[in-house]
Amino acid sequence: MFSGFMVNTWLAATVVAIVAGVVGFFVVARGASFAAHALCAGAFPGAAAALVLGTSTLGGLVAFAALGVAGITWINRKGRRDVATALTLVTLLGLGALFLSMASEYAPEVESLLFGQILGVSSSELVFLVLVATLCVVTIGVAFRPLLLTSVNEDLGQTQGIAPKRADLAFLAILGLATAMAVPVVGTLLVSTLMVGPSAAAQILSPRPFVALMASIALAATTAWLAVALAYRSGWPVGFFVGTIAALAYLTARASTSARRRC
Amino acid sequence: MSALFHALFARGLFSNPAVHTAAIVGALAAISASVAGVFTVMRGQSFAGHALGDLGAAGGSAAALLGISPLVGFVGIGAVAAVAMSTLGSHGRRDRDVATGVVLGAGLGVTGLLLYLDTTHSSTTGAAVSVMFGSMFAVAPSTLPAVVAATGFLALCLGALYRPLLLSSVMSELAAVQGVRVALVEASFLGVLVVAVALSALTVGAVLATALLIGPAATAIRLARSPGTAILVAAAIGVGSTWMAIILAYDSYYWSASHSGWPVSFFVVSLIFVAYLVAELLSSVGSRLATHRDPSVSRTLS
Secondary structure, rough: OOHHHHHHHHHHHHHHHHHHHHHHOOOHHEEEEHHHHHHHHHHHHHHHHHHHOOOOHHHHHHHHHHHHHHHHHHHOOOOOOOHHHHHHHHHHHHHHHHHHOOOHHHHHHHHHHHHHHOOOOOOHHHHHHHHHHHHHHHHHHHHHHHHHHHOOOOHHHHOOOOOHHHHHHHHEEEEHHHHHHHHHHOHHHHHHHHHHHHHHHHHHHHHHHHHHHHHHHHHHHHHHHHHHHHHHHOOOOOHHHHHHHHHHHHHHHHHHHHHHHHH | OOHHHHHOOOOOOOOHHHHHHHHHHHHHHHHHHHHHHHHHHHHOOOHHHHHHHHHHHHHHHHHHHOOOHHHHHHOOOOOOOOHHHHHOOOOOHHHHHHHHHHHHHHHHHHHHHHHHHHHHOOOOHHHHHHHHHHOOHHHOOOHHHHHHHHHHHHHHHHHHHHHHHHHHHOOHHHHHHHHOOOHHHHHHHHHHHHHHHHHHHHHHHHHHHHHHHHHHHHHHHHHHHHHHHHHHHHHHHHHHHHHHHHHHHHHHHHOOOOOOOOOOOHHHHHHHHHHHHHHHHHHHHHHHHHHHHOHHHHHHHH
C-alpha cells in the first residue's frame, strides 16, 4: 500500500486535503457550499473536453473552473446568488454532456474523473499540484483577515475598508483553482465534499477561527487518508469513502455538541 | 416550402415513436419542473433542488442495478434525501447550506459506488453517462402512465398549496401571522420538489435536472410581474425549449457525416440558458428606457 506508485498518491492526497481543509474553512464560514459544489462539478466538462481534444486534463479543468467563476459572478450581478450558481453549473454540465457524447469510448475514464480512482500520480503532476496548492494557501494567508471579516459580516468588512464584491471574487477564484487541482485525485463530484464535511465538523467543535481552521485541515487529511486506504483495499471508488467519512465526521461533531449541551 | 419544412423537421420526426414519447414525457416534466421551480427560486432553495437532482443519480443507478423503473429510484432516493436535509438543516440559512452540502456529498459517494458496481457486475459502461446526463429518446413508453400520474399529483398539490406557499415564500413571518402552518407548508413543498426533480431527472438526466427546475423559472421571474404570470411564462419556456431541443437533437443526426447525433440534454440546457440571456438583455434594455423616461421610477424599483 505504501510502495511504488502509491507514494505519490499519498503525497497528492495529503496536499489536496490540506488545501481542501483551508479553503473549506471559508466555504463553510461564507455559506458557499453550493458555489463549491458548482465549481467542482462544473470543472468536470473541462476534463471531458480535454479528452476529446487530446489536451492536458488539468488545463481543461482550470479553464472550466474559470468559466464557472466568471458565470457565477456575472449572473450574480442582478439575480440571486443561488440561481446564478445553478444556471452556471447546468450550462457547464450541458456542455459536458455534449463532450461526453463525442468521447463515448472513454466511459471508464469518465467515471474515474467523476468519482475518483486511485491512479498513479506522476512526479511532474505532483510538482504541479504542490505549486498550485502553495499558491492557494499563500493567497488565503494574505487575504485571511478580509476574507474572515466579510464571511462574518459584510457590513463589518465594509467599515474596515474591504469591498465585499472583491473579496467574494478573490474567494471564488481560489476556490476554482483548489477545485481544479483536487479533481484528479478525489473526483469532481466529491471535491466539494472534502471541503464541506470536515470543515463544518471543525466549526461545530470550535468557535475560535484559528483552532477551527487547524481542526478542519486535520479532519480533511484524516478523511482523505482513510478514503485512499479503504479505496486501495476494496478497489471501490475513492469518492464513496470521502463522501461517507465526511458525512460521518459532520454527524459525529453534531451529535457530540448536542450531547454536551444536554449534560 | 417543403424543402424548408424538411430542413427544419428532419425526415421521420413526426412518425418516430421514440420522438412521440420524448415529446409527451418531456413536456409534462418541463411543466412540472418549471412551475415548482418558480417557488424554488422565490424561496432561495436552488441548492436543495440541485442536490435532490444529483442525488437522484444514486436512485437511478440503484434502479439500473436492480432493473426497476428509474422514476421509482429517483423518487425513493429523493424522499430519503429530503428528510435528511430538513432534519439536519433546521437552524437557519448557513446551517441549511452545510447540511445540503454534506447530504449531497454522502449521496454522490454512494452514487459512485453504485455506478462502479453497475459497471463491474453488468459491464454496461454507459450506465453512468445515461443516468447522469439522460437521454429523452431512451425513455421507455411504459413509464408514461407513471409520469402522467406524477404530474397530476403535482398539479393537485400545488393547487392546494398555492396561496399559503406563495405567502410563506415571500415572507414566512407574515404567513405565520396569517395562520399558515409554515413548517407543514415547507415539508409539503419539499415533497413536491422531490417529484418535480425526479420527473426532470428522467428527461434530462440527474445532474442536469436543475436546468429545467431553475432556468425557466429564473427567466420568467425576470420578465413577469406577478407570480401567476411567472408560472405561465416559466411553463411555456420549459416546454418550448424541451420541444425545440427534441427537434434539434433529431436533426443533429444528419449534421455530420458520421451520423452521431448530439445529446438532447445539451440542447435543452443551452436553449434554457439562451432564454435567460435574452431575458436579461430585454430587462436591462427595458430598465434603461425607463430611466430615460422617469429616473425616479427605476430608482424606486431597484
